[in-house]
Amino acid sequence: MRRFLIIAGLSLAALFGLAAPSFATVSEPDDDPLIDPAPCVNAATDGDADNVIAVCTPLIDQEKTGKPERVKALLARAAAFDRKQQFDRALGDYDTALMLDATKPDGFNARGELRRRQGNRPGALADFAAAVKRDPQHQAARANYKSLALELERLGAQLAVKNKPSFDCKQAKRPVQKAICADPELADLDREIDAAHQAKLRHAAAGTVSRRALLRAQDAYLAERNAAFGRSTDELRAAMKARLRQLRGGKAD
Structure with missing residues (x-):
């Protein structure tokens, strides 16, 4: 009897189990599907800045985007922002891209060029150096580094004088010399006059009539400047500017 009850109980349990409604597991749609990077790549190739921003931004914002694709999209969008003169946004994208992947010489060179245009020469030089360090044969970065280093050297020399x-x-000792020393503009004019005079002398053959004429003209200017100088510096400034224009072939300051 007991055995019969156990069997009956099992049968009822099985019956109810079969009768109970079954709920199939349904997968919910992915709220954040992967985005194809191809449109961003193609837009970057086409060079349409607005299209690059439109198609690359979703790829950048998508959490599932892989780092290589995100870096490429950031660099492409940075270049697009640069072309649209949205420089702060461009720098932001370059910074993010190079923070994610610091092995990109093209990225360092592009950011360096933007920094240079904005007047950040030390930052630009550091970026060009970083690009060359990662790719010693990167021609654009090498040329940029060389030209900017020379520019900084010239600026340093100019600041020194x-x-x-x-x-x-x-x-x-002369009053005119003391007046020139006391006025920064006059001091710069005097130095520029001397530099222009020396440049003309270098191009003139030694001992020729041309060289002797240049020396006589400069001596005459100095003698007239020293003799005519009075209390006001306005006439002196005008005379010095006239001499500089003469030495530069009549070109304005």
Whole structure:
């Protein structure tokens, strides 16, 4: 009897189990599906800045996008922002891309070119150096580094003599020399006059009539400047600017 009840109970359990409604597992749609990177790549190739931004932004914002694809999309969008003169956004994308992958010489070179245009020469030089370090044969980065290094060298040399005349102010005795030393604009004019005069002398053959004429003209200018100088510096400034224009072939300052 007991055996019969157990069997009956099992049969009922099985019956109810079969009778109970079955619910199939249904997979919910992915709210954040992968985005095909091909349209972003193609847009970057076409060079349409607005289209690049439109199709690359979803790829950048998508959480499932792989790092290589995200970096490429960021660099493409940065270049597009640069072309649209949205420089802060461009720098932001370059910064993010290079933070994710610091092996991209093209990215460093592009950011360096943008920094240079914005006047950030030290930052640009560092970017060009980073690009060359990662790819010693990167021709654009090598050329950019060389030209910017020369530019910084020239700027350094100019700063070293800024507001200084062609002569030593400590040895100045003439009133006109003291006036030039006391006025930064006059000091720069004096130095520029001397530089232009020396440049003409270098191009003239030694001992020729041309060289002797250049020397006589400069001596005459200095003598007239020293003799005519009075209390006002306005006439002196005008005379110096006239001499500089003469040395430069009549070109304006």
